[in-house]
Amino acid sequence: MKTPKWLVPTLYILFLLLPIYWLVSMSFKTTNEILGTFSLWPQEFTLANYITIFTDPTWYNGYFNSLTYVGMNTLLSVSVALPAAYAFSRYRFLGDKHLFFWLLTNRMAPPAVFALPFFQLYSAVGLFDTPIAVALAHCLFNIPLAVWILEGFMSGVPKELDETAYVDGYSFGRFFIRIFIPTIAAGIGVVMFFCFMFSWVELLLAKTLTSVAAKPIAATMTRTASTAGYELGLLAAAGTLTIIPGAFVIWFVRNHIAKGFALGRV
């Protein structure tokens, strides 16, 4: 007998959802129920964990901090990577290949290596504990990735497009903004997705570069383990809330992601 084709993806998705279900279900339980009894779904359904998070500024500010630096990083990475990727895809210049390779090596740098020097560098320039510090630090791996993917997309656009526009009297700037950027909009979407993703999930640098004012939500979560015993319900609720922005972003790009992958470098 042949196994039906949908079986493999279905089983895989079930495997993916199981830990997430456990987290979500735990977020609706009281700490007593989590530690005292073992139940597959919440027996005493409670929203107390979520209410705590939405009413305590030290909790909900974590979300704003995270979203602030992730947004800043995504915009910054994409806007500087666009002209650079254009240069790599269209022109030959002194040291271009070495430069491209050097950029990519930064994607291979372990964040653990840079944690301490980053702390000293950003303290020295007075940016420690600001979202700007984290947004800049995440450029280390997001800019190389953005340049790499965008270069792939741009190489797929025929050069005649540029030449026709210049003949028609477009200046470089006007051509780039009016014609070129709309042409590779799908690619920009994919790159923004990746920048958002890697900045949102990274914690080691984000945690090292902040202390109070700009603390990311993911770092706030580690607090529950140390203070006031072990508030697992609260931890689970905070974790559940960190999944939502990601899910929202995926839903947004769902139709482009496969196409984008296929068109671009990856």
Added chain:
Amino acid sequence: MIDKTVNQRAWFLVLPVVVLVAFNALIPLMTVVNYSVQETFGNNVFFFEGVKWFEQILNSERFHASLLRQLSFTGIILLIEIPLGVAIALSMPKKGPWVSVCLVLMALPLLIPWNVVGAMWNIFALPDIGLLGRMINGMGFDYNFTQQPLAAWFTTVLMDVWHWTSLVVLLAYAGLSSIPDAYYQAARIDGASAWSVFRFIQLPKMKRVLTIAVLLRFMDSFMIYTEPFVLTGGGPGNTTTFLSIDLVKIALGQFDLGPAAAMSLIYFLIILVLSWIFYTLMMRNEEQ
């Protein structure tokens, strides 16, 4: 391929990227290099030590052990995630409404902050309150990942497979969807078996995206820190202390800046060399 024109002014276009990345890469790297050749007794007084720290790290059993653990971990997850990801991508629907549903659900683990992944697996696998822990113990195995090295490894590997296989699936799926239908029709006319369709049509078309998948998974698993740190804390004992965890222990835990910096440089160099080897090997295969 586009033939490129020589234009040195293109440097102006890459300048912002170079400045930003250099600020983030060169200054910290120089700091690391500085520490790696000096000894300090506090008060910002430094002495030049030459290659002493490098010799110390390269000869230390602790570093060898972490490196071996790291290599085994990366090897295991590559051997599981790459074939599994390809298999799932092959069995996914080609078109229709289920494609988006599959893609969205599969991409979900990729967008969860890494410490949440660790925390989630911690409460999922705990033998007393976790679903997975209960299930495994219910099947008659004695399982407690906080105390048994083997169980800790099993949980860490399972977590990484859960976390990252989807990336391979997405990439492989993108490679597959770029194959024109005509190829499959031709194969059907020739009476090709499923295996030869895979071997001669699908695999060659996926080669490029698979190269990227292997490289990304290799680099990222080699740098893994947050997830195992939150899940097991590197324990029990040192059994899941991978290179990054060890490095942070030395640098921030014991504040041995010299050895930590030397280790950082060796670590970075290993990733660079191995990535380069992977890349050349896979590219050479492509040329043949």
